Amino acid sequence: MATTVDVNGRALSVNAAPDTPLLWVLRDELGMTGTKYGCGIAQCGACTVLIDGQAMRSCQMPVSAVGAAKVTTIEGLGGTHPLQEAWVKLDVPQCGYCQSGQIMSAVALLAANAKPDDAAITAAMDGNICRCGAYQRIRAAIKDAAAAPVATHAKV
Amino acid sequence: MNKPLDTLSAPTRRSLLVGATVVGGALLVGCSIPDVLSAGSKFKPGAFGPFLKLTADGTVTVVSKHIEFGQGSHAGLAAIVAEELDADWSKVVVEQAPANAKLYGTPMMFGMQGTGGSSAINSSWTLLRTAGAAARAMLVDAAAKTWGVPAAEITVSNGIVSHASGKQSGFGPLVAEAAKITPPEAPKLKDPKTFTLVGTNRVRRKDSLVKSNGSARYTQDVTLPDMLVAMVAHAPRFGATVKSFDDSAAKKVAGVFAVHKIATGVAVVANSTWAAKQGRDALKVEWDETKAEKRSSAQMLTAFKDLASGKTPAPEKKGWAAFDAKGDAATATAGTNALEIAYVFPFLAHATMEPMNCVAMVGKGPTRLVFGSQFPTLDQINTAKITTALPGSVDIETLFAGGSFGRRANFASDYVSECVHIAKKVGGGRPVKLVWTREDDMRAGYFRPMVHHTLRVTTDAEGYPATWRHRIVSQSIMKGSPAGTPKLDDSAIEGTKGSPYFKATPVVDAQLLIADTGVPVLWWRSVGATHTAYVMEHTIDQLAKRAGKDPVAYRRALYQKADAKRHLAVLNLAAEKAGWASPAPAGWTRGVAVHESFGSVVAQVAEVKMVDGQPKVGRVVTAIDCGTAISPDQIAAQMEGGTCYGLSAAMYGAITLTDGVVDQGNFDTYRVLRNSEAPTVETHILPSANPPTGVGEPGTPVIGPAVANAILALTGQPTLSQPFVKA
Numbered sequence: 001m002a003t004t005v006d007v008n009g010r011a012l013s014v015n016a017a018p019d020t021p022l023l024w025v026l027r028d029e030l031g032m033t034g035t036k037y038g039c040g041i042a043q044c045g046a047c048t049v050l051i052d053g054q055a056m057r058s059c060q061m062p063v064s065a066v067g068a069a070k071v072t073t074i075e076g077l078g079g080t081h082p083l084q085e086a087w088v089k090l091d092v093p094q095c096g097y098c099q100s101g102q103i104m105s106a107v108a109l110l111a112a113n114a115k116p117d118d119a120a121i122t123a124a125m126d127g128n129i130c131r132c133g134a135y136q137r138i139r140a141a142i143k144d145a146a147a148a149p150v151a152t153h154a155k156v
Numbered sequence: 157m158n159k160p161l162d163t164l165s166a167p168t169r170r171s172l173l174v175g176a177t178v179v180g181g182a183l184l185v186g187c188s189i190p191d192v193l194s195a196g197s198k199f200k201p202g203a204f205g206p207f208l209k210l211t212a213d214g215t216v217t218v219v220s221k222h223i224e225f226g227q228g229s230h231a232g233l234a235a236i237v238a239e240e241l242d243a244d245w246s247k248v249v250v251e252q253a254p255a256n257a258k259l260y261g262t263p264m265m266f267g268m269q270g271t272g273g274s275s276a277i278n279s280s281w282t283l284l285r286t287a288g289a290a291a292r293a294m295l296v297d298a299a300a301k302t303w304g305v306p307a308a309e310i311t312v313s314n315g316i317v318s319h320a321s322g323k324q325s326g327f328g329p330l331v332a333e334a335a336k337i338t339p340p341e342a343p344k345l346k347d348p349k350t351f352t353l354v355g356t357n358r359v360r361r362k363d364s365l366v367k368s369n370g371s372a373r374y375t376q377d378v379t380l381p382d383m384l385v386a387m388v389a390h391a392p393r394f395g396a397t398v399k400s401f402d403d404s405a406a407k408k409v410a411g412v413f414a415v416h417k418i419a420t421g422v423a424v425v426a427n428s429t430w431a432a433k434q435g436r437d438a439l440k441v442e443w444d445e446t447k448a449e450k451r452s453s454a455q456m457l458t459a460f461k462d463l464a465s466g467k468t469p470a471p472e473k474k475g476w477a478a479f480d481a482k483g484d485a486a487t488a489t490a491g492t493n494a495l496e497i498a499y500v501f502p503f504l505a506h507a508t509m510e511p512m513n514c515v516a517m518v519g520k521g522p523t524r525l526v527f528g529s530q531f532p533t534l535d536q537i538n539t540a541k542i543t544t545a546l547p548g549s550v551d552i553e554t555l556f557a558g559g560s561f562g563r564r565a566n567f568a569s570d571y572v573s574e575c576v577h578i579a580k581k582v583g584g585g586r587p588v589k590l591v592w593t594r595e596d597d598m599r600a601g602y603f604r605p606m607v608h609h610t611l612r613v614t615t616d617a618e619g620y621p622a623t624w625r626h627r628i629v630s631q632s633i634m635k636g637s638p639a640g641t642p643k644l645d646d647s648a649i650e651g652t653k654g655s656p657y658f659k660a661t662p663v664v665d666a667q668l669l670i671a672d673t674g675v676p677v678l679w680w681r682s683v684g685a686t687h688t689a690y691v692m693e694h695t696i697d698q699l700a701k702r703a704g705k706d707p708v709a710y711r712r713a714l715y716q717k718a719d720a721k722r723h724l725a726v727l728n729l730a731a732e733k734a735g736w737a738s739p740a741p742a743g744w745t746r747g748v749a750v751h752e753s754f755g756s757v758v759a760q761v762a763e764v765k766m767v768d769g770q771p772k773v774g775r776v777v778t779a780i781d782c783g784t785a786i787s788p789d790q791i792a793a794q795m796e797g798g799t800c801y802g803l804s805a806a807m808y809g810a811i812t813l814t815d816g817v818v819d820q821g822n823f824d825t826y827r828v829l830r831n832s833e834a835p836t837v838e839t840h841i842l843p844s845a846n847p848p849t850g851v852g853e854p855g856t857p858v859i860g861p862a863v864a865n866a867i868l869a870l871t872g873q874p875t876l877s878q879p880f881v882k883a
Contacts (some may be wrong), residue, residue: 132800
């Protein structure tokens with residue numbers, strides 16, 4: 001079935017069964033492999049993308065449910081988002097596999113709450129598992145990015 | 157006890173298996189093992205040797221013989237080369253070595269190329285210093301020749317080669333001339349006191365950018381022309397095989413290309429991941445369970461307990477084996493007022509973020525694998541057995557892996573072999589990507605073994621151990637090795653064996669009994685220490701409590717008796733930084749633990765409180781002696797991450813079986829530590845001039861007992877089984 005999804009500001013045509021999770025459409029159809037498979041049941045957060053600015057688990061969202069919503073993936077952040085820069089500055093990643101999802105959850109958090117406190121950070125980030133245990137640096141990087149000018153991270 | 161290299165038992169035992177594989181494989185015909193293992197390889201290193209490439213644009217490429225799966229080894233290895241080369245760190249990049257045991261094997265792994273036992277940095281220290289120093293000498297000679305000045309008058313600093321006359325050059329313009337010079341065999345190495353990069357916070361990861369923008373390439377991300385994706389229906393019980401299957405529904409799924417019966421199940425091959433999963437889920441398979449393990453984990457544990465108590469006699473051939481014995485053992489069962497306790501540890505899944513996967517191309521030219529290979533040589537050997545080829549001819553491109561924690565180092569190359577079998581059926585060299593779902597991964601076994609410890613400790617008039625009787629019942633990890641089950645499997649006793657507390661105790665009677673189950677087991681980050689550190693450290697606090705002594709003071713006395721200087725030093729450092737001498741913050745209780753593994757000694761003081769009946773860990777002060785520190789920031793990262801990995805297991809980790817079927821399948825049933833539960837770890841590194849020792853694993857086993865000791869201080873109750881939070 002051919003359908004169109006808006007990913008990172010581009011209308012892209014995809015050919016997938018309607019029940020195909022958005023995750024596999026992004027990865028296998030569109031070649032955007034930054035969004036990761038980790039559990040398939042919305043438990044680990046590795047597949048987190050933004051749907052109209054909200055952090056959502058793409059492994060549990062059928063492509064048919066996306067409709068006209070705007071999808072933002074890690075590739076859509078451009079590489080110079082303040083959170084990405086903070087991630088590099090603090091050497092947050094270890095194996096790195098979960099980090100796309102971590103960053104997308106953090107983007108949604110800062111868009112809603114420009115200066116989150118510890119409780120707000122862990123509440124927003126608890127759906128994202130990191131088996132390497134980079135949690136402490138994830139918290140620190142979010143705080144580091146939150147100190148950046150608000151306008152640069154509120155636009156996504 | 158205080159010599160780091162004496163305790164690097166893991167690489168030593170891992171080395172045995174390769175020798176056995178090669179000998180057992182009848183490949184050894186009058187040539188060296190590395191020659192055999194690399195036979196068929198066409199790879200040739202360049203002018204600067206196998207570990208370094210210099211190019212005219214000034215880029216310094218360090219070739220890593222070790223995989224990067226989180227522990228920062230790429231940055232550490234690159235820094236060692238860059239230090240001796242006096243390179244500009246910003247121009248240093250890291251490239252993954254191809255699979256070639258002769259060039260990239262590790263002597264203490266019997267020549268096998270692989271990563272494990274927290275040994276990447278230790279095993280590369282002199283090798284890479286030499287590689288860097290040799291290339292530096294070649295650049296200096298090239299400059300001397302070009303400029304017509306004596307080499308002795310040339311200096312190199314931060315990537316610039318200079319002469320007092322004012323002549324200077326980056327590395328790039330000198331590379332062509334330097335490449336013509338024969339590398340010196342024994343170049344002069346720097347005095348470590350003059351290091352300008354190693355040991356500083358300038359040693360940063362080289363992969364943070366690609367791991368923050370989605371472009372880092374993992375096995376899961378491999379896309380090749382005509383590639384097919386495979387998923388496999390595996391038996392629900394270990395040891396079962398395919399009896400029959402009906403693939404009619406699977407073949408009706410759009411995108412399904414073929415269905416193949418293989419040794420480990422039934423594989424569905426499709427043109428996309430989702431189609432492969434739909435097809436796999438539509439299979440109807442009947443299993444032959446004649447030889448399957450049908451016991452529950454609770455029954456296995458009862459069997460272990462009965463062996464420990466003697467209710468079930470030990471098998472004659474594989475009976476109890478002593479690993480520490482001194483003094484009159486009879487006294488260890490005598491005396492009164494002994495501390496008599498038993499500890500229970502469950503199976504644990506590694507649960508890496510990236511489930512196991514592999515890409516293989518078989519049937520056109522040499523077999524090629526693309527994936528996160530932890531032990532390329534082993535994966536070459538196992539692949540070569542399936543494709544009937546020379547091991548060295550199997551080409552492996554090693555990618556980043558989304559964690560391993562031991563899982564990707566497997567004697568049978570389990571998931572690799574499965575992928576190669578499927579790719580062989582597909583044939584024609586067509587790429588096949590095997591994808592395991594989370595459930596496939598969690599139910600495939602290769603768990604940290606279930607372990608049972610029984611102790612009886614009597615004390616002297618001052619409350620210190622006088623006699624120590626110790627019995628361990630565990631499955632053998634080494635049983636999976638080609639050498640078979642050793643009577644004394646080091647991986648089940650390391651950390652108990654060699655403990656300073658044994659050294660400080662006059663009478664010790666410590667024995668191991670290997671018990672079997674049908675569940676495959678494997679090393680799991682920090683291996684034996686995952687349970688031995690807990691048993692030794694939590695027991696010590698119970699003994700200190702009975703003696704009415706402070707746990708830090710009690711340990712100090714024992715370390716002095718045992719002459720365990722490194723233990724004493726990290727204990728003192730952690731206690732000082734944690735403010736042990738002053739009261740803990742209101743509402744928090746401190747617990748301490750110290751353990752040596754992989755040549756490093758780690759002490760932790762954890763601040764703990766009980767929230768809704770469950771421990772909550774706040775600040776964790778860590779002190780580590782890991783010899784020469786290469787990257788202090790990455791050592792801290794490993795202490796932070798290792799602590800979370802160990803705490804996750806201690807708090808929640810358990811794989812259980814009901815009638816032989818694994819009860820857990822995903823993160824909803826196999827609970828792991830999340831951000832709000834992760835402590836804040838502070839790391840202090842003990843200054844040392846010794847060679848570097850491991851950091852990937854030693855941070856994992858200490859937090860469990862530190863937390864249990866805080867709970868003991870708070871409630872007066874020991875915690876004798878893991879996990880702390882029962883499902």
